[in-house]
Every structure is written in structure tokens, then in C-alpha cells.
Amino acid sequence: MRILDETALKYIPDRIEDANKGSYGHVLVIAGSNGMSGAAFLSSMAAYRSGAGLVRILTVSKNRTILQTLLPEAIITTYDEREAFESKDCLLSKIKQCLDWASVVVLGPGLSTEYYSKIIVEYVLSECYVPMIIDADALNIIAYDNSLTKYYTDNIIITPHIGEMSRLINIPIEDILADTQKYAKEYANKYGITVVLKSHRSVIAAKEDTFINESGTPAMAKAGSGDVLCGIIAGMFCLGIEDDLAVALGVYIHGLAGNLAGQKQGEHSIIARDILDNIGEVLNRRKRNGLI
Numbered sequence: 001m002r003i004l005d006e007t008a009l010k011y012i013p014d015r016i017e018d019a020n021k022g023s024y025g026h027v028l029v030i031a032g033s034n035g036m037s038g039a040a041f042l043s044s045m046a047a048y049r050s051g052a053g054l055v056r057i058l059t060v061s062k063n064r065t066i067l068q069t070l071l072p073e074a075i076i077t078t079y080d081e082r083e084a085f086e087s088k089d090c091l092l093s094k095i096k097q098c099l100d101w102a103s104v105v106v107l108g109p110g111l112s113t114e115y116y117s118k119i120i121v122e123y124v125l126s127e128c129y130v131p132m133i134i135d136a137d138a139l140n141i142i143a144y145d146n147s148l149t150k151y152y153t154d155n156i157i158i159t160p161h162i163g164e165m166s167r168l169i170n171i172p173i174e175d176i177l178a179d180t181q182k183y184a185k186e187y188a189n190k191y192g193i194t195v196v197l198k199s200h201r202s203v204i205a206a207k208e209d210t211f212i213n214e215s216g217t218p219a220m221a222k223a224g225s226g227d228v229l230c231g232i233i234a235g236m237f238c239l240g241i242e243d244d245l246a247v248a249l250g251v252y253i254h255g256l257a258g259n260l261a262g263q264k265q266g267e268h269s270i271i272a273r274d275i276l277d278n279i280g281e282v283l284n285r286r287k288r289n290g291l292i
């Protein structure tokens with residue numbers, strides 16, 4: 001069992017001198033639905049703030065204008081929910097093109113659990129061969145149809161909160177809270193994936209190790225904090241950090257950014273965007289503290 005401290009920030013590399021945006025990954029964020037564009041924005045912006053070179057959001061058509069306004073730096077690809085009924089092949093080929101482009105995928109924030117989202121989640125699970133962070137409604141869809149776990153591979157990182165974990169394993173929230181490590185490790189071992197079980201002390205049951213995260217604050221108990229986490233983990237992969245460390249470091253940085261946001265804005269007053277705004281300061285600490 002490992003606990004990261006600030007010395008772990010030394011693993012954040014410097015940006016290479018002759019880098020171009022292609023040097024730092026292509027993040028595909030499959031997120032958002034009618035009324036939940038915010039989740040897509042928060043994950044995508046977090047990926048950019050954590051080093052990603054290029055982010056594409058795949059979302060419903062209704063979100064195009066709002067997301068282009070909130071985050072013009074992202075490429076937006078959209079689908080109409082009706083495509084799942086009327087032209088499924090066309091929808092799936094659009095998703096395939098996005099997957100072929102991606103070096104890391106975020107699947108699920110604000111996606112909804114509608115029929116069209118189920119089609120998307122099953123297809124992405126079956127066709128994704130790069131690291132994929134699965135969160136929120138994609139997990140709810142898997143919880144509803146456990147047969148989808150047949151697509152799990154060791155590229156997969158799931159980031160359930162306790163409520164989502166409870167749905168996935170059909171165990172009451174209180175029982176999971178009593179032994180988060182046990183349930184995270186059991187699920188990770190059973191399926192050969194990485195599990196980030198989020199709470200005030202998140203557990204990361206990874207391939208080689210289990211980590212307990214000690215950064216973070218109750219100030220982060222606000223809508224959208226988890227959406228930010230997905231994007232930060234994606235960003236770590238874009239920086240070339242690998243496997244267990246990418247995930248554990250992402251969780252740790254997310255908590256530190258939340259701590260800073262809480263100090264600046266007040267513990268009751270931060271919103272998820274404030275976590276985004278403090279990621280850069282956390283990444284810079286490695287230089288300030290002489291870690292590199």
C-alpha cells in the first residue's frame with residue numbers, strides 16, 4: 001500500500017523543447033447529454049490544464065454551441081440521439097473514427113443512461129485499445145448490464161464514487177464505506193482493471209500496487225469535482241506517465257488542486273472550475289520545491 005506525497009510531482013516531465021501539440025496526446029472525451037454539457041466541459045478542460053495537446057469532445061448535437069463557447073480550444077464532434085435508432089451504422093462509424101484518432105479516452109461524465117448512450121458505451125468498450133477512464137453514467141450503464149464487463153481489459157481505469165460502486169457490485173454504500181480498500185481491490189482483481197474508488201480518502205487499486213490518496217478537502221464535495229478528475233488522469237497519460245503512476249498521480253494532483261482552491265476561495269465556496277484553475281500551480285510546485 002502506497003501513499004504519494006509532494007515528491008511524486010518530480011515525475012511530471014518538462015515540456016520538450018521542440019514539442020508540437022501532437023507530442024502530447026489526443027484525448028477523446030465521450031461525455032455530456034442534454035442538460036449536462038458541464039461534465040464534458042470540466043473533463044476536457046482538466047485534460048488541457050494537465051498537459052494534453054489536443055482534446056476532442058464527442059457529445060450530443062445540442063451541446064455543440066455551449067461547448068464551443070466554453071472551450072473553443074476543443075474539437076467538437078456531435079451526434080444526434082436519434083442516430084442510435086435511425087442510422088446506427090453511421091453513428092458507430094463516427095465513433096470509430098474518433099477512437100482511431102485517440103491516444104486516451106474518457107467515457108461517461110454526464111453521458112446519461114438513455115438507450116443511445118448504452119449503444120455508445122458498448123461500442124466504445126468493444127473497440128477501444130488505448131487507456132480509457134470510465135466514469136459516471138458509463139459505469140451506471142455497466143452496473144445495469146453486467147455482461148458489458150466482458151469487454152474489460154487492462155487498459156481500463158474506472159473511477160466510481162461510492163454510490164456508483166454500490167450499483168456496480170450491488171453492495172450497500174455503508175458496507176463499502178466500512179472497507180473501501182477491500183472492495184476496490186476485489187473488483188480490480190476480478191476484472192484485471194484499475195479501480196479508483198473515490199471518497200474523502202480515495203483508494204487506487206492499480207496493477208502492481210494499491211495507493212491511498214491523502215490530498216483533497218471536503219471543499220471538493222461539490223458537483224463536477226469527479227469530472228475534473230477524469231480529465232487530469234487523461235492528462236497524465238498525455239505527459240507520457242505510465243500505468244499505475246499516471247492514475248495515482250492524477251488523483252493526488254486533483255486533491256492538491258482542490259486544497260489550493262479551498263484555501264483561496266473558502267471551503268464552502270469553491271466550484272469545480274476552481275479546481276481546474278489550480279492544476280497549473282500544483283504542476284509548477286515541482287520546480288518551486290526543487291524536486292527537479
Ligand SMILES: NC(=O)C1=CN([C@@H]2O[C@H](COP(=O)(O)OP(=O)(O)OC[C@H]3O[C@@H](n4cnc5c(N)ncnc54)[C@H](O)[C@@H]3O)[C@@H](O)[C@H]2O)[C@@H](O)CC1
Nearest residue numbers: 036037038039109110111136137161162163199223224227
Ligand atoms: N454539470 C454537469 O454536467 C454535471 C454532471 N454530472 C453528472 O450527473 C450524472 C449523475 O451523477 P451523480 O454523481 O450526481 O449522481 P449519482 O446518483 O450517481 O450519485 C450520487 C449519490 O452517490 C452516493 N455517494 C457518492 N459519493 C459518496 C460518498 N463518498 N459516500 C457515500 N455516498 C456517496 C450518494 O448516495 C449520492 O447521493 C453523472 O453522469 C455525472 O457525470 C455530475 O458530475 C455533476 C455535474
Ligand SMILES: Nc1ncnc2c1ncn2[C@@H]1O[C@H](COP(=O)(O)OP(=O)(O)O)[C@@H](O)[C@H]1O
Nearest residue numbers: 161199200216217218220221223224225226227
Ligand atoms: N470530503 C472530501 N475529501 C476529499 N476529497 C473529496 C471529498 N469529497 C469529494 N472529494 C473528491 O471529489 C471528487 C468527487 O467526485 P464525484 O463524487 O464523482 O463528483 P461528481 O460526480 O459531481 O463529479 C472525488 O475525486 C473525491 O475524492
